[in-house]
Amino acid sequence: MRAFFIAxxxxxxxxxAVGQGVxxxxxxxxxxxxxxxxxxxxxxDWRFRMVTPRKGDYQAVPLTDQARKIADAWNPEADExxxxxCKAYGAAAIMRVPARFHITWQxxxxxxxxxxxxxxxxxxxxxxxxxxxxxxxxxxxxxxxWQGSALKIATxxxxxxxxxxxxxxxxxxxxxxxxxxxxxxxxxxxxxxxxTVVDDPQYLRLPFIVSSQFKKEVDGSKWDPAPCTPK
Amino acid sequence: MGSGSVHPxxxxxxxLLWLVGPGIAAAQTELTGSWAARNHEFLxxxxxxxxxxxxxxNEEARIRALSYSESQLSMVERQxxxxxxxxxxxxxxxxxIWSDADPLKGNVISYTVGAWEDRPPxxxxxxxxxxxxxxxxxxxxxxxTGAWEGNTLVSxxxxxxxxxxxxxxxxxxDEATMTLRFYRHDExxxxxxxxxxxxxxxxxxxxxxxFQLSATPLSSTGPPCVTxxxxxxxxxxxxxxxxxxxxxxxMTKKYGVPRDAAIGKPETLYPEYRKRISPVAPGK
Numbered sequence: 001m002r003a004f005f006i007a008x009x010x011x012x013x014x015x016x017a018v019g020q021g022v023x024x025x026x027x028x029x030x031x032x033x034x035x036x037x038x039x040x041x042x043x044x045d046w047r048f049r050m051v052t053p054r055k056g057d058y059q060a061v062p063l064t065d066q067a068r069k070i071a072d073a074w075n076p077e078a079d080e081x082x083x084x085x086c087k088a089y090g091a092a093a094i095m096r097v098p099a100r101f102h103i104t105w106q107x108x109x110x111x112x113x114x115x116x117x118x119x120x121x122x123x124x125x126x127x128x129x130x131x132x133x134x135x136x137x138x139x140x141x142x143x144x145x146w147q148g149s150a151l152k153i154a155t156x157x158x159x160x161x162x163x164x165x166x167x168x169x170x171x172x173x174x175x176x177x178x179x180x181x182x183x184x185x186x187x188x189x190x191x192x193x194x195x196t197v198v199d200d201p202q203y204l205r206l207p208f209i210v211s212s213q214f215k216k217e218v219d220g221s222k223w224d225p226a227p228c229t230p231k
Numbered sequence: 232m233g234s235g236s237v238h239p240x241x242x243x244x245x246x247l248l249w250l251v252g253p254g255i256a257a258a259q260t261e262l263t264g265s266w267a268a269r270n271h272e273f274l275x276x277x278x279x280x281x282x283x284x285x286x287x288x289n290e291e292a293r294i295r296a297l298s299y300s301e302s303q304l305s306m307v308e309r310q311x312x313x314x315x316x317x318x319x320x321x322x323x324x325x326x327x328i329w330s331d332a333d334p335l336k337g338n339v340i341s342y343t344v345g346a347w348e349d350r351p352p353x354x355x356x357x358x359x360x361x362x363x364x365x366x367x368x369x370x371x372x373x374x375x376t377g378a379w380e381g382n383t384l385v386s387x388x389x390x391x392x393x394x395x396x397x398x399x400x401x402x403x404x405d406e407a408t409m410t411l412r413f414y415r416h417d418e419x420x421x422x423x424x425x426x427x428x429x430x431x432x433x434x435x436x437x438x439x440x441x442f443q444l445s446a447t448p449l450s451s452t453g454p455p456c457v458t459x460x461x462x463x464x465x466x467x468x469x470x471x472x473x474x475x476x477x478x479x480x481x482m483t484k485k486y487g488v489p490r491d492a493a494i495g496k497p498e499t500l501y502p503e504y505r506k507r508i509s510p511v512a513p514g515k
Contacts, residue, residue, distance in 0.1 A: 041437055042500050044272050046284035047486045047512075050505050054487075054512040060271050098502035117502060148260075148382040150416060179416040181383070186410065186427060186435060193414065195421045195441050209269045211421050211439035222503070231511055 025108035026126035031149045032182045034111070037223065038101045038192050038214035045210075050098055052165040052231045067169050067203035074167025076230035086228035089118035090138040090161030092170045092198045095178070095212050100223055111144060111151075118228045124153055133157055136172055151180035163198065163208060165231060170208075174200035190216040260382045260415045262342065265449040266326040266442035274321040274440055277398040280478035283495030284488060286401050292431035293494050297476045299400025302469035311456035313349045315394040316373050316409055320424040320438045322350055327449040342377065342384070348453035355386045362389050369393075369405045384413040396426065396436065401495065404430035418444040433497040487512035 042049055048059075055074045063071065079087055089097060099117035106112040111124040124144035134141065140158035144151060155176040163170055179195040191213055198208040276282050283296055303309050314322070327345035332338060339357050346352040351372035362374055369392045377386035388409040396403045407428035414421045419441055426436040463469075471477070482493035489508050492499040 040502055042502070043285040043287075043436060043438055044274055046492060046499075047482070047488050048273070050492065050499070050510070051487045051508070052511045054514045057512070060273055062269075062271070098505050100502060147416065150382075150414065152416065179414070179419070179421070181412075181414050181421070181423070183383075183412055183423060185437075186425060191423070191425070191437055193412075193421060193423045193439055195414070195416060195419060195439075197419060206269065207443075208271050209419065209441045209443065210272050211423075211441045213423065213437045213439050215437075224503070224506075226506075229510075 023127075026111070026144070026146070027105050027108045029146065031146055032151075034151060034180055034182055034192065035103045035105065037217040037220050038103065039217055039222070040098050040100070041191075041213050041215050042098050043213070045096070048164055049096055055166055057166060058164065058168045061163060061168050061208060062204055062206040063168065064203055064205055070169045070203070071167045076167075080230040085230040086118060086120070086138050087160075087230075088162040088165040089115070089120050089228050090170075091122065091140050091142070091155045091158050092161060092174055092176045092196070093163050094118065094120055094122070094139070095194050095196060096164075096210060100217070100220075101214065102220065102223065116223050116225045119225050124151070140176070147179070149181070153178040153180070169203050170198055170200045171202040173202055174198055174204075185215070192216065259379050259384075262384060262413055262415060262420070263328050263330050265445040265447065266328065266420045267445035267447070267449070268323055268325040269441070269443055270323050272440065274438065275323060275398060276321070279481045279485065280399060281476060281493055282399050282482055283397065283401050284482070284492050285500060286396055286495040287433045287436055287497035287500055288401060288495035289431060289433045289497075292402055293496075294473065295431075296399070296401045297479065297494065298470050298473070299402075300469035300471055301398075301400070302463070305461035305463040306465055306468065307458050307460070307463065308465070310458045310461070312394075313351060313371055313456070314398065315371060315391050315403060315407075316351070316353055316375070316388050317396060317403065317407075317424065317426055317438075318350045319344060319353055319411070320422050320440045321397070322347065324350075324453070325445065325449045326420070326442055327451045329451065343451075345449070345451035346453055348456055350453075352452070353386075353388070355384070362387075373409075382415070386411045386413075396428070396431070402431050404428055406430055407432075420444070484513075 056072050058071050079085055094115055097117050099115045102114045104112050109126040113122040120139060122139045124142045126144045136157055136159045138159055140155045142153050142155040144153050158172055160172045161170055162168055177197045181193045183191050185191050193213050195211045280301060324347045328342060330339045330342050333340055341357055342355040344353040353375055355375045355377035357377050367390060369390045371392050373388040373391035375386050375388040377384055391407055393405045394403050410425045412423040421439060421441045424438045482488040483490055498504055
């Protein structure tokens, strides 16, 4: 009997060792399923998100003096003329936009997030680092890792953009760290919580921290793509 | 089975612990400490008297909310009434969290989120006790139990007194409940609150708020509330009659928020509503 259990222990140990030797893909090792259609449930900061605030209304954002000057000079017409109408849809702000988001696996190690408002695409790269800084984009380059049951994202290499639609700026040197958590809702359904931390020594005196919630939808029947608007 | 042998059940238990033990050990996270509020989201929503934006109120709640006058707080008997447990996710203050453990076994019996001047402490019982009878007393703090789901502490609060969902007068009933999830990520603590109220909410109200770990200790309680005369005669509770609230269009005038959104109609909480309104606030 004793020999049997010792053999059992050895067998299990070998199985575990073998299992640990082959890293599973991010998709296979996902501790939570975040794929599907998610709709922003705008229960916070309604007047800053659903309505574009007037110029100079940057309440609660810890801006530097330099950033205030930029916000006070917001000119949406000039942004549009310069082809910059997506400045409020960059990685630091897109998850605060009233929108629907479609999350899918692009491949075994890349999670893709599409938005209908602004028609933006984010790619979260697992097991990957940017080899050389590529061209800056609104969504930058995002690396991803599972952290417990959560998804942690770090995004850099963005074009400068707006934290709020009325020209409240973040710089191209900002670092955006996000945490995605999924939870059940009473009576069925799921909620996705995204905590966003924007570090930007150029335009922010403190890390800008917000959290946003999304409800899962059964399908994409309410998906309604629309291009970026400057205001 | 000789004296030097090991019982098979003991070995089986050891195997089981070896397999799942690390999972158990990792299935909790440290929540105690001081968590500073950063207030980069405007969750109190009390800048103007009629701001029910973002709350999925039903019609009955809306009528009652619009009858509310903040001058009620000048009444001596209401000055220290405080706000219900929901305020933990809305108020401007940080959180001081500590645990109490069984002195012999060391297991956590409860977590306490310290109080502030206008919010009672939230005691989360972790020892498996049941919620009281539905006939038990309802209090401002309510009764809360909690359990770990992986790294997430999940608490559920019942037995709340009727109060307010927001300081501007959106009402809550004594049937309201709150489920809180405490997520710790590095030095950020995010709270996800799901508030249900079959009397006043058209659907569950979901809020979230994040805090940052603070090396500066926060107080475990706020200053005491002391009542004083604030010019209220106490003869009537200040209120507005139906359709007589003078502030109902303040959000529209100041921020361009449509009235339907200001008074908390549920359809205004979804992105498609933005396509039906003028999306730009008035003024330059």
